Amino acid sequence: MVAKLTRAERQFALILLGLMALCGLVMAAGANDDLFALHGGLILAVAVGLSFLVISGLDAPEPPPERLAEYYDAPSRVAIVLTMGWALFGLAVGDWVAWMLAYPHLTVDAAWASFGRIRPMHTTGVIFGFGGNALIATSFHVVQRTCRTRLAGQFSPWFVLLGYNLFCLLAVSGYPLGITQSKEYAEPEWYVDLWLCVVWVTYLVLYLRTLAQRREPHIYVANWYYLAFIVVVAMLHIVNNIAMPVAWNHSRAYSAFAGVQDAMTQWWYGHNAVAFFLTAGFLGMMYYYLPVRAQRPIFSYRMSIISFWGITFMYMWAGSHHLHYTALPHWVQTLGMTFSLVLLVPSWGSAANALLTLNGAWHRVRDDATLRFMMVAAIFYGLTTFEGSFMAIRAVNSLSHYTDWTIGHVHAGALGWVAFISFGALYSLTPALWGRQRMHSAWAVEAHFWLALAGTLIYVFSMWNSGVIQGLMWRTYDSGGTLAYSFIDTVVAMHPYYIARAVGGALFLAGAGIGAWNVWMTIRSPDTVSQPAGGDRPLTILAGE
């Protein structure tokens, strides 16, 4: 990876890493609290480690100038490996949390192992670690192929990828120590947030510059979704994390918002994180890899555009459905509920578009587990968005909210949609980027598919059962007008479903383990196929410029 950079770029990398090491040193030495010092030390260690990597390649020969006429896939390759690593970590921690809920003594009486600290390690690991790296890997690949041009930077893709993973590492290492600002899916503290801000703006500039250099007149719709993901996540991240640190050398900060404004800002962020991190980006993935894998153009390009604008502008208003029956003004709750219902139209537009694209290629779906991953993803996308709109109705929410139904809903989306489309895309991308004809083992892709599907179904059905039972028990009154069940009665009733959920999670984790092995073996296996001349290159070469 260092050998692909010019000498000047390697020196620039060393200067940046030197600044980063200095920053870590100042944080560690001047810290006002031990946690801040620990994070300073971690930043210092990462900077020193990366410096060794750069120094070891500092005297490598200059890369040939012809490389600029080729696609720049090295960052995507590293991102794929990181994606699988984070998948294993995030899913393993998630299953640990699941067993802990069934058998609470698994907290081993240690503060760091309590549910409140382990659970965000799971959510950050899977959403930002696994999902984020999958989005970076595929967005770099898709933007180059659809624009028929090379990434508009040599160093910045590495800065984005490694900087983003440093963010994930700081976040996940902070939780067991107790560093959190207690905002769901936005737990990292102010200094980690500032760092992500720098990384994200670099990502946006890189993406926009690559789009500007495109050699196709029209920007393919997948890029619209990826760009919406990048732009809106920047917006959400900055606004929701406005905070005042206790001191420059202290890990704690206080939010600029308070009370119901804080709640509304948080759920405007939280729901749009689902919309733009977990939906828009992955729709971008679907709109590229599904047609390519099925070898059929998307069923209706017009519908993909209408769905895009529908999702982009209506999701913004749906967040308040997380705050039904709270101090939030009633009309704001109704607004969120209404927009959530209307959202079904563009959501089903995309789900139907994907399935109708496959209509006529069902033999491929039957034979090709990779395409089957994408088909199941489209089904779960349709299912989950319907369920989401339904649960946003205030009366339904009165039963579902605060119960495991929400957990079931989220995992139908996260496992069935996000993870399935990601694995489908990765199984398409990995052989292509390493010049292999296919994945190392087709049998392993099948095994992964069925384990993941079984795991998802067990997980979702157990949480649906558990959630509805829980919700009904909470609202059952006896003839005297008092609640029929105590809280602990509901906990006992949920126990069998918690075990089932943990088993489902274990199956899903086992599938991902097979997937990681398969990706690794594909990378290691020697079967290289020569690319057809002029096939996989930016358009300059084809045009003979």
Added chain:
Amino acid sequence: MPETGHALTLLFAKGFGLFYLLALSVGTLIYAFWPGSGKRFDHAAKSVLRGEDQP
């Protein structure tokens, strides 16, 4: 004066918010169904299939 703030926000959301989203929907539909755009969209939809990611 928090009461005025709330009333103004309400007016903005129910007035401007409604019309801007209606205008946006109409604009999107016009863009998507503009008679001349069909060929461009067909080209775009097929453009991704030239690639190398064949099974």
